[in-house]
Amino acid sequence: MKDNQYAYKNAAIYTGLITLILLVPLYVYFIYTKNIHEIQNELFLKQRSALIISAMEEYDETRETYFEFPRFKRVQAGLYDLNFQPIFTLIDSSMEHFSTGYHIDDTQNAYLIVALPPNRYFNADYLIVSNQLSYAPVYQKIATILLSIVVLVFFLSIFFLNRFALPFKRVNQKLDNFIKDSMPEINTPLSIINVNIDLFNLKNPKNKYLQRIKAATKTLSNIYNDMDYLIKNQQLVFAYENIDASAFVRERILYFDEVAAMKDIVISADVEEGIALHFNSTQLQRIIDNNISNAIKYSYEESKIEVTLRRVDGQCDLIFKDYGFGIEDTSKIFERYYREETGKGGFGIGLNIVKSIMEETGIELAVQSTPKEGSTFTYTFPAALVIS
Numbered sequence: 213m214k215d216n217q218y219a220y221k222n223a224a225i226y227t228g229l230i231t232l233i234l235l236v237p238l239y240v241y242f243i244y245t246k247n248i249h250e251i252q253n254e255l256f257l258k259q260r261s262a263l264i265i266s267a268m269e270e271y272d273e274t275r276e277t278y279f280e281f282p283r284f285k286r287v288q289a290g291l292y293d294l295n296f297q298p299i300f301t302l303i304d305s306s307m308e309h310f311s312t313g314y315h316i317d318d319t320q321n322a323y324l325i326v327a328l329p330p331n332r333y334f335n336a337d338y339l340i341v342s343n344q345l346s347y348a349p350v351y352q353k354i355a356t357i358l359l360s361i362v363v364l365v366f367f368l369s370i371f372f373l374n375r376f377a378l379p380f381k382r383v384n385q386k387l388d389n390f391i392k393d394s395m396p397e398i399n400t401p402l403s404i405i406n407v408n409i410d411l412f413n414l415k416n417p418k419n420k421y422l423q424r425i426k427a428a429t430k431t432l433s434n435i436y437n438d439m440d441y442l443i444k445n446q447q448l449v450f451a452y453e454n455i456d457a458s459a460f461v462r463e464r465i466l467y468f469d470e471v472a473a474m475k476d477i478v479i480s481a482d483v484e485e486g487i488a489l490h491f492n493s494t495q496l497q498r499i500i501d502n503n504i505s506n507a508i509k510y511s512y513e514e515s516k517i518e519v520t521l522r523r524v525d526g527q528c529d530l531i532f533k534d535y536g537f538g539i540e541d542t543s544k545i546f547e548r549y550y551r552e553e554t555g556k557g558g559f560g561i562g563l564n565i566v567k568s569i570m571e572e573t574g575i576e577l578a579v580q581s582t583p584k585e586g587s588t589f590t591y592t593f594p595a596a597l598v599i600s
Contacts, residue, residue: 219374224366257343264289313325438561453493511535517534527594
């Protein structure tokens with residue numbers, strides 16, 4: 213579904229650009245078509261004037277008591293003297309031009325003025341044939357062409373974007389399959405290592421080397437939990453429950469203390485008491501763990517990480533601030549498998565999981581980052597998720 217949204221979005225952008233580029237030649241074609249339409253209307257009026265003159269030629273006053281002036285459905289006509297005063301006319305609109313030829317005034321009233329031989333047709337000097345010029349057929353034609361171009365370019369864009377994206381989709385599918393196949397292989401040894409370290413610490417004094425091993429296994433466990441969530445997210449519906457968010461945040465900070473200690477990083481907690489959320493504990497853990505893990509990963513040694521939980525106007529803010537490398541391009545960090553610093557490890561799926569949780573639950577995020585100074589991630593939980 214997200215791939216389709218991506219294709220539709222970029223196809224719409226590409227279609228808009230192509231349409232803008234084609235507006236200039238299309239405008240030129242519009243002017244050309246408009247001129248052709250005016251010429252066709254001039255020919256139409258000339259045909260009607262020829263019919264009127266032919267009818268007057270055939271009139272014989274010795275045999276007919278009166279002359280019936282020809283009438284047409286979409287054309288008005290009249291006979292005028294040398295001063296353009298009507299002798300007989302069906303034209304009810306005013307004219308702006310008084311010279312022989314074809315004219316179009318500002319109200320799109322078109323008329324043809326034809327000079328007549330003197331004293332031949334009822335003492336008239338001019339025959340004027342007029343109609344209301346409509347550009348509706350021209351506009352309809354241009355609109356049809358433009359719509360056809362937009363539809364054609366849009367669907368061609370979707371087709372080619374999907375074709376171009378196919379190799380990348382296959383790579384992503386292979387990565388997803390790799391993660392699914394790796395899950396059983398990772399879980400068992402991690403569990404064995406953690407259990408044995410805990411048993412050793414219960415019977416013996418703490419050993420700094422084992423503490424480092426414990427920190428490393430926690431890092432691996434976080435990656436494992438991300439992969440596990442990635443698989444289960446497509447199969448399960450995560451139920452909501454009432455969570456003591458204040459205690460939950462402190463517990464996760466304590467969990468990462470050993471990991472942070474490997475880089476002499478201190479995690480400080482500014483957690484407001486009594487904050488409760490109606491949320492899913494697995495999803496909340498993914499948000500907290502991935503942000504703390506990334507903060508540790510991208511922080512300088514002997515620096516600090518600040519985690520804040522507080523109420524704000526009925527909502528709840530969860531803030532992670534580090535003093536590390538910072539982020540060059542914050543728009544890409546939520547893409548799956550994207551890693552700004554490839555040498556820092558990981559699969560690049562943590563923040564992509566966080567983004568999916570945000571979209572599902574309505575959490576808003578503000579990211580502030582300065583390269584070589586640090587980053588601040590502020591998650592705002594809507595009032596609907598905060599238990600008052």
